[in-house]
Amino acid sequence: DFSWKLPDHPKLPKGKTVAVVVLDGWGEANPDEYNCIHVAQTPTMDSLKKGAPEKWRLVRAHGKAVGLPTEDDMGNSEVGHNALGAGRIFAQGAKLVDLALASGKIYEGEGFKYIKESFDQGTLHLIGLLSDGGVHSRLDQLQLLLKGCSENGAKRIRVHILTDGRDVLDGSSVGFVETLENDLAQLRAKGVDAQIASGGGRMNVTMDRYENDWGVVKRGWDAQVLGEAPHKFRSALEAVKKLREEPKANDQYLPPFVIVDESGKAVGPIVDGDAVVTFNFRADRMVMIAKALEYQDFDKFDRVRVPKIRYAGMLQYDGELKLPNHYLVSPPEIERTSGEYLVHNGVRTFACSETVKFGHVTFFWNGNRSGYFNPSMEEYVEIPSDSGITFNVQPKMKALEIAEKTRDAILSRKFDQVRVNLPNGDMVGHTGDIEATVVACKAADEAVKMILDAIEQVGGIYVVTADHGNAEDMVKRNKSGQPLLDKDGKIQILTSHTLQPVPIAIGGPGLASGVRFRKDVPDGGLANVAATVMNLHGFEAPSDYETTLIEVVDN
Ligand code: 3PG
Ligand code: CO
Structure with missing residues (x-):
């Protein structure tokens, strides 16, 4: 006993x-x-x-x-x-998501069935850290999820990216965006209307933790939900490249941006009837956005417009709070x-x-x-x-x-x-x-x-x-332990x-x-x-x- x-x-x-x-x-x-x-x-x-x-x-x-x-x-x-x-x-989360994607069980679960109800009429939004750091999220998991969602009926997909530079090298955001853009182009070739809709650096946009600064989450809300940001670009690749040209620019702190069409209209605000998935598996930096997306009563910032959405986390981020209520993969017990x-x-x-x-x-x-x-x-x-x-x-x-x-x-x-x-x-x-x-x-x-x-x-x-x-x-090294230099001969700083x-x-x-x-x-x-x-x-x-x-x- x-x-x-x-x-x-x-x-x-x-x-x-x-x-x-x-x-x-x-x-x-x-x-x-x-x-x-x-x-x-x-x-x-x-x-x-x-x-x-x-x-x-x-x-x-x-x-x-x-x-x-x-x-x-x-x-x-x-x-x-x-x-x-x-x-x-x-x-841990990284492993549990790998297993659920590999077996396809993720698409049979309650969480996926729930968001799937929006696929006919609404847009599927995927929000998370674009990185292969494996700490909060992984690019290959996002790629599999995009594929799986489209195979399971998602016709319109918008990805809201957060650039890393913290669990991976600064500057790597450009390559990750290229990879994602390629994948989305392939989906478009198959008739899925798929695009990146907004973005920003993880420490500046969305991924605050432990309620240190709600302003971070608000900046994300404005870009992702309202389609409003100080910077507007026609493509995410252009956005990241341009914003990185600013002096002292850094993937972790890129300002929020939205992607607009030829008429200047945001391509992917979140509206009534849409589905949203936050695809990070790690909890601490997802709890705050999860509250903003899920709670009726919410007073941390003015959300301006609160769309009626079906929302699921990659995992449930807080078991006590049951936050969010719907999730694609069960967290470790x-x-x-x-x-x-x-x-x-x-x-x-x-x-x-x-x-x-x-x-x-x-x-x-x-x-x-x-x-x-x-x-x-x-x-x-x-x-x-x-x-x-x-x-x-x-x-x-x-x-x-x-x-x-x-x-x-x-x-x-x-x-x-x-x-x-x-x-x-x-x-x-x-x-x-x-x-x-x-x-x-x-x-x-x-x-x-x-x-x-x-x-x-x-x-x-x-x-x-x-x-x-x-x-x-604090330096990236080759296999034999020697510091690696970038193309300008400077050492590659390891932030991770x-x-x-x-x-x-x-x-x-x-x-x-x-x-x-x-x-x-x-x-x-x-x-x-x-x-x-x-x-x-x-x-x-x-x-x-x-x-x-x-x-x-x-x-
Ligand atoms: C962060 O969230 O700050 C980093 O991705 C990981 O740092 P931590 O695991 O030390 O919190
Ligand atoms: Co750390």
């Missing part, structure tokens, strides 16, 4: 304060000038590394170790925090997460980050579930992020504020676990600004120090790790995450003597961390969790 009660650990005590610190975008790579973590002064993380191999090691944070389709898939925060919190490896177990076993929990990563240590950590398991046992604190800036301008972000709040939570002795995400390495790494990323890494290291000092004061334990790589490698492993360190005065990393889990990954943390709270992990990374030797 199922029980939430965890068995006592045979050797480890309960009642220690455990700090779980996740450095976002902090992988381990060879030291060179493009490794910002190496270049930055990071005395705290350096000192933890000296504890290897007993108190410091590397764990896998990409590919199959976190439920992604292949070993070529870089890690990301969604799958990373899911694995950290759930203690098991679940096939991540249940019995470590957070839920620990709360059932009396572990009082504090979680904190700033807005742009807040849902990572709450929503993703708890298996894509928002809210508390037990409000009397938990406190989640969100520090407001600066909005409307790129984080290379403020590379320290709110690291100090997060560390202070966490320190105070530790010293209050009101919590058994404090869990934080320090965003700097990732958020600044994504800007591709190497100098700023160095500053970011130093700030994150200082935040770790403040948290470890507080743990020292209360006799607690720390676990310091990361969700995936980013700041440790990496395939690198991440560190994990344990320690603190509360760590029982004899605790060390086992040697027999060499392939350990992020999913092994939950059992490890449960042990440090004095419990054994459930038997179906990935095994613990630690052992206790008698001394």
Whole structure:
């Protein structure tokens, strides 16, 4: 019979304060000038590394170790925090969509049948990230979906693209648009009226997260639904090429544009009777647009015109909110997460980050579930992020504020676990600004120090790790690891995450003597961390969790 009660650990005590610190975008790579973590002064993380191999090691944070389709898939925060919190490896959105498309089951599901009802009279709109990054969406999935929808009766299709440059190289948008335009031309040759209707850079248009800036979603709404934008072009390829000519233009931040016909009229506003699919599988940056498309009552911005549409997500983005109500592929069912177990076993929990990563240590950590398991046992604190800036301008972000709040939570002795995400390495790494990323890494290291000092004061334990790589490698490399140059001889900046492993360190005065990393889990990954943390709270992990990374030797 199922029980939430965890068995006592045979050797480890309960009642220690455990700090779980996740450095976002902090992988381990060879030291060179493009490794910002190496270049930055990071005395705290350096000192933890000296504890290897007993108190410091590397764990896998990409590919199959976190439920992604292949070993070529870089890690990301969604799958990373899911694995950290759930203690098991679940096939993730990218993989589930692959399977549903390959088997054709996607076209038999409730979600597809629902949108299909609009195909006779209305237009099918596909909105999402045009990229092969595999973090939020994949171009090949969009291509298959376009083909499948037209074979299943869609006669008029409009694609609303969001350019990437964050999970893929800046400038790659042009090639992706060319590929998509080719596909749409082929559909047109078969009699399907298919076109790109609008676009914009993902960080400027539509893909905000955790309600950091509704203006982003509004800009998308205006272009996609109302057919209004400051820039109008006859084709998307022209749009992207022209907009990229602006000084400092960048795929992530392209302004919104609409495609117009010869009379200057938008070719694809969303109107009554249409169907809409948001084709990203990842949730965090789709929740806000999903609310705008689905909710009757909505006051985040003036939608001006609210078309009566049939809307489905590629996945359901929030299971609690049932958002959206209709979806093409069922999301992974991540249940019995470590957070839920620990709360059932009396572990009082504090979680904190700033807005742009807040849902990572709450929503993703708890298996894509928002809210508390037990409000009397938990406190989640969100520090407001600066909005409307790129984080290379403020590379320290709110690291100090997060560390202070966490320190105070530790010293209050009101919590058994404090869990934080320090965003700097990732958020600044994504800007591709190497100098700023160095500053970011130093700030994150200082935040770790403040948290470890507080743990020292209360006799607690720390676990310091990361969700995936980013700041440790800022350049695109060839197979033998040499930096790649572009046609002007400049290095190709890598804004994306990496395939690198991440560190994990344990320690603190509360760590029982004899605790060390086992040697027999060499392939350990992020999913092994939950059992490890449960042990440090004095419990054994459930038997179906990935095994613990630690052992206790008698001394
Ligand atoms: C983003 O959404 O910012 C990037 O695509 C992925 O970054 P994250 O996985 O670190 O959030
Ligand atoms: Co990132």
